Amino acid sequence: MKQFLAFVKKEFYHVLRDKRTLLILFGMPVAQILIFGFALTNEVKNEKILIVDNAKDVSSQRIISEISASKYFQIENSVSDPSQIVPSFKKGIIRVALIFPADFHNDLMHLHKAQIQIIADASDPNVATTLTNYISAIIQDYQLNLNQSYKIPFRIIPEIRMLYNPELKGAPNFVPGVMALVLMLICVLMTAISIVKEKETGTMEILLVSPFKPVLVILAKAVPYLLLSLINVATILLLSVFVLQVPVRGSVLLLFAESTLFIITCLTLGIFISIKTNTQQVAMLVSLMGMLLPTVLFSGFMFPIENMPVALQVFSNIIPSKWFYIIVKSIMIKGVGFSVIWKETLALVVITLFLFFISIKSFKIRMA
Amino acid sequence: MVTANNLVKTYGKKNEILAVDHVSFSVNEGEIFGLIGPDGAGKTSIFRMFTTLLLPDSGDATVAGFNVIKNYKQIRNTVGYMPGRFSLYPDLSVEENLNFFATVFGTTIQQNYDLIKEIYVQLEPFKKRRAGKLSGGMKQKLALCCALIHKPTVLFLDEPTTGVDPVSRKEFWEMLKRLKAQGITMLVSTPYMDEAGLCDRIALIQNGKILSIETPANISASYPDKLFAVKANKMSTLLRALSKFSEVITSYAFGEYAHVAAKKDASDFENKLKKYLEEEEIENVTIKQITASIEDCFIKLLK
Amino acid sequence: MPEVVIKTDKLTKRFGDFIAVNEISFEVFRGEIFGFLGANGAGKTTAMRMLIGLSKPTSGSAVVAGFDVYKETENIKKNIGYMSQKFSLYEDLTVLENISFYGGIYGLSDAEIKTKSDQLVTELGLQNQAKKLVASLPLGWKQKLSFSVALLHEPKIIFLDEPTGGVDPLTRRQFWDLIYAASDKGITIFVTTHYMDEAEYCNRISIMVDGKIEALDSPQNLKKGFNANSMDEVFYELARGAKRAE
Numbered sequence: 083m084k085q086f087l088a089f090v091k092k093e094f095y096h097v098l099r100d101k102r103t104l105l106i107l108f109g110m111p112v113a114q115i116l117i118f119g120f121a122l123t124n125e126v127k128n129e130k131i132l133i134v135d136n137a138k139d140v141s142s143q144r145i146i147s148e149i150s151a152s153k154y155f156q157i158e159n160s161v162s163d164p165s166q167i168v169p170s171f172k173k174g175i176i177r178v179a180l181i182f183p184a185d186f187h188n189d190l191m192h193l194h195k196a197q198i199q200i201i202a203d204a205s206d207p208n209v210a211t212t213l214t215n216y217i218s219a220i221i222q223d224y225q226l227n228l229n230q231s232y233k234i235p236f237r238i239i240p241e242i243r244m245l246y247n248p249e250l251k252g253a254p255n256f257v258p259g260v261m262a263l264v265l266m267l268i269c270v271l272m273t274a275i276s277i278v279k280e281k282e283t284g285t286m287e288i289l290l291v292s293p294f295k296p297v298l299v300i301l302a303k304a305v306p307y308l309l310l311s312l313i314n315v316a317t318i319l320l321l322s323v324f325v326l327q328v329p330v331r332g333s334v335l336l337l338f339a340e341s342t343l344f345i346i347t348c349l350t351l352g353i354f355i356s357i358k359t360n361t362q363q364v365a366m367l368v369s370l371m372g373m374l375l376p377t378v379l380f381s382g383f384m385f386p387i388e389n390m391p392v393a394l395q396v397f398s399n400i401i402p403s404k405w406f407y408i409i410v411k412s413i414m415i416k417g418v419g420f421s422v423i424w425k426e427t428l429a430l431v432v433i434t435l436f437l438f439f440i441s442i443k444s445f446k447i448r449m450a
Numbered sequence: 451m452v453t454a455n456n457l458v459k460t461y462g463k464k465n466e467i468l469a470v471d472h473v474s475f476s477v478n479e480g481e482i483f484g485l486i487g488p489d490g491a492g493k494t495s496i497f498r499m500f501t502t503l504l505l506p507d508s509g510d511a512t513v514a515g516f517n518v519i520k521n522y523k524q525i526r527n528t529v530g531y532m533p534g535r536f537s538l539y540p541d542l543s544v545e546e547n548l549n550f551f552a553t554v555f556g557t558t559i560q561q562n563y564d565l566i567k568e569i570y571v572q573l574e575p576f577k578k579r580r581a582g583k584l585s586g587g588m589k590q591k592l593a594l595c596c597a598l599i600h601k602p603t604v605l606f607l608d609e610p611t612t613g614v615d616p617v618s619r620k621e622f623w624e625m626l627k628r629l630k631a632q633g634i635t636m637l638v639s640t641p642y643m644d645e646a647g648l649c650d651r652i653a654l655i656q657n658g659k660i661l662s663i664e665t666p667a668n669i670s671a672s673y674p675d676k677l678f679a680v681k682a683n684k685m686s687t688l689l690r691a692l693s694k695f696s697e698v699i700t701s702y703a704f705g706e707y708a709h710v711a712a713k714k715d716a717s718d719f720e721n722k723l724k725k726y727l728e729e730e731e732i733e734n735v736t737i738k739q740i741t742a743s744i745e746d747c748f749i750k751l752l753k
Numbered sequence: 754m755p756e757v758v759i760k761t762d763k764l765t766k767r768f769g770d771f772i773a774v775n776e777i778s779f780e781v782f783r784g785e786i787f788g789f790l791g792a793n794g795a796g797k798t799t800a801m802r803m804l805i806g807l808s809k810p811t812s813g814s815a816v817v818a819g820f821d822v823y824k825e826t827e828n829i830k831k832n833i834g835y836m837s838q839k840f841s842l843y844e845d846l847t848v849l850e851n852i853s854f855y856g857g858i859y860g861l862s863d864a865e866i867k868t869k870s871d872q873l874v875t876e877l878g879l880q881n882q883a884k885k886l887v888a889s890l891p892l893g894w895k896q897k898l899s900f901s902v903a904l905l906h907e908p909k910i911i912f913l914d915e916p917t918g919g920v921d922p923l924t925r926r927q928f929w930d931l932i933y934a935a936s937d938k939g940i941t942i943f944v945t946t947h948y949m950d951e952a953e954y955c956n957r958i959s960i961m962v963d964g965k966i967e968a969l970d971s972p973q974n975l976k977k978g979f980n981a982n983s984m985d986e987v988f989y990e991l992a993r994g995a996k997r998a999e
Contacts, residue, residue: 291526
């Protein structure tokens with residue numbers, strides 16, 4: 083036990099005395115949360131729209147003023163010259179355009195049928211769909227108001243409720259995602275460097291020729307990072323609640339417990355990388371580049387896993403952040419308890435134990 | 451206390467580099483045994499096999515009665531090791547490093563303090579300084595303390611004085627002599643031939659092979675030729691002249707003097723050489739007979 | 754009066770409060786083998802780095818190969834050679850590739866590189882190894898090759914930083930044969946070493962202690978002055994009181 087504590091003490095000295103690493107350890111999560119929360123969003127706000135009004139009548143003007151009043155759109159230009167459309171798209175000035183035909187109002191009133199054209203830049207299909215949906219909604223709204231006075235039977239009026247995130251804010255999606263991503267990267271990176279550094283600088287040589295036990299070294303290296311990462315979790319949550327206005331609906335204690343588990347998983351992964359690599363450079367490359375891509379792709383927060391081919395869906399099961407992302411979303415946004423997320427928790431436990439055992443097995447007790 | 455039996459170590463994908471070539475020797479309890487040879491001779495590989503950091507490709511070795519392959523744990527628990535490069539934690543202080551290693555070995559600084567006292571008092575004023583910020587000589591002393599802190603019976607010192615200036619080297623060897631008085635067996639490797647004379651017995655090693663194992667005195671005595679030290683005004687011209695003299699077997703620069711080897715039965719060599727050098731217009735010649743140093747013997751064995 | 758190729762005047766380097774090199778003044782003459790000795794931490798390496806243009810002095814002046822160390826470092830680098838135990842050749846390039854590379858850096862034409870390569874390889878007896886990777890050469894050969902490569906561009910002065918550390922006694926002497934040959938050609942050799950017998954091979958030696966030059970003379974005169982039998986004893990006398998060995 084004394085040996086273990088001596089190791090832990092030494093590891094704390096290493097961590098706290100390395101100012102640059104501390105900066106990354108604490109600075110990165112804060113930077114990520116703020117960037118994702120504020121700057122990056124796929125919400126629609128003040129989207130520039132080009133309107134070609136060939137009618138210039140009552141109806142078209144009404145619709146245009148509805149659009150103008152909404153916070154989603156900002157009218158870039160209201161012109162009658164269709165030749166403006168294509169160049170504006172090409173130059174990227176606008177991503178959506180609305181075109182009223184010349185007899186819009188007349189057709190609507192007398193033929194009870196009028197056409198309207200919405201053009202969207204689908205080079206980003208998600209954005210295009212969102213934009214066209216929003217405009218359609220505004221137009222539907224207008225229609226409903228018009229139709230108040232008409233008695234037409236058998237109409238279905240869907241009432242849409244967006245659960246957990248009625249304002250469709252981007253942040254609730256991002257906070258769990260960033261937590262999964264950032265914690266993973268930091269924890270893996272920190273411990274990945276740890277053991278390799280000792281191999282590279284030669285301090286491992288003396289350590290090997292002593293009555294030390296690999297298990298204790300591994301555990302001791304994880305301890306300081308575990309504590310520091312929990313501080314990170316607290317920071318992220320505080321930022322989330324008070325700055326990004328995303329509250330924690332479920333149990334904070336459960337969230338911390340699950341975070342602890344996830345942190346341990348990542349630390350163990352980092353230690354495994356540390357044991358298998360021989361230079362700090364390679365360890366860093368593997369943990370940043372090697373982990374970054376799979377985590378971003380397969381954790382489910384940028385791209386839905388359900389839409390991927392089956393083989394990749396199966397593959398995503400070994401990515402710890404996939405499970406953690408589900409867990410955090412469930413607790414933070416949906417507010418559920420352990421009974422719902424026990425399967426995901428179990429997945430993390432299994433991954434952790436596996437990594438722990440192969441780490442111990444791979445630990446080289448000799449130099450060559 | 452330490453034995454090596456036909457140790458072999460190869461490196462490389464096809465095992466083409468033979469670093470240690472059937473090395474056998476033994477170290478007696480309480481002696482200072484020197485492994486003398488240049489870089490690349492195989493010294494570090496041998497040390498790492500003794501300290502169980504490397505497995506021999508064939509042959510075996512024992513340390514304090516334990517087999518290096520089967521009983522490596524016992525060896526690791528009892529030996530003291532100072533590797534070729536500084537292997538302590540640079541961001542930990544002198545005190546912290548010492549405490550750490552003491553705890554790892556299940557002891558405390560106090561317990562074996564008298565063993566390291568003489569060395570540690572020199573470090574004590576700097577005990578709070580980070581180990582990375584110590585001078586080369588101080589780092590050596592700290593590494594030695596950490597290797598001794600658990601009172602090992604055998605001490606392995608791999609090139610402890612390499613790259614260190616002559617004054618610090620002298621001091622270091624004085625410390626080793628005092629440790630010997632405490633009954634610790636020491637195996638030291640060094641490329642410095644002059645340090646060989648400070649050991650009880652030495653093994654000369656080159657290219658993975660042992661050239662000779664003896665006491666320094668015996669090695670000197672076994673030098674096959676007569677050896678002379680010759681001084682003149684300019685070393686380079688002197689050497690050139692010597693190389694042309696038929697009775698000279700070898701001639702090498704040794705600082706101020708050139709060491710000239712002549713046949714053991716050569717008669718009146720000094721006078722003959724003096725006459726020859728005068729003819730060659732070499733001025734201010736002094737010649738005297740000397741006993742061979744370890745370096746002389748090593749060069750002889752190399753050829 | 755022989756030509757002065759290196760001249761320093763109260764050359765100083767400070768790191769904050771710490772004075773690593775403390776107003777050293779000396780001259781080195783053309784064709785000399787000048788030994789630059791001192792204990793670890795005495796300031797040798799720092800002083801050398803200033804002379805080869807790698808480090809800017811805090812005060813004082815120095816002129817190397819006719820160029821000022823403050824303003825003309827690029828010219829200095831073009832006119833000197835440098836070799837140390839740590840700096841060596843590229844291990845994963847062959848002997849010829851290394852020669853070609855360094856020749857290229859110093860602006861040698863292809864024809865010159867070809868001539869020099871042949872010359873060098875023959876002189877060192879490396880005909881069988883010319884196309885092999887440097888990593889496969891024994892240390893002693895690497896050092897000799899390193900030295901020769903440092904002389905490719907025929908510099909006036911060559912700086913050697915502990916060139917024979919850890920090398921076997923025979924190769925050490927072969928290395929010094931190369932140094933003598935270079936000196937005979939008029940190249941000035943500025944060498945640091947921990948081998949006291951090598952100090953004897955120098956024309957003059959300076960010994961640095963705690964940032965200052967405490968002795969500068971020929972080996973013979975130093976021994977007379979300190980009543981010593983060997984350079985070892987001279988060095989010991991001067992260096993053992995050093996405070997920097999802490």
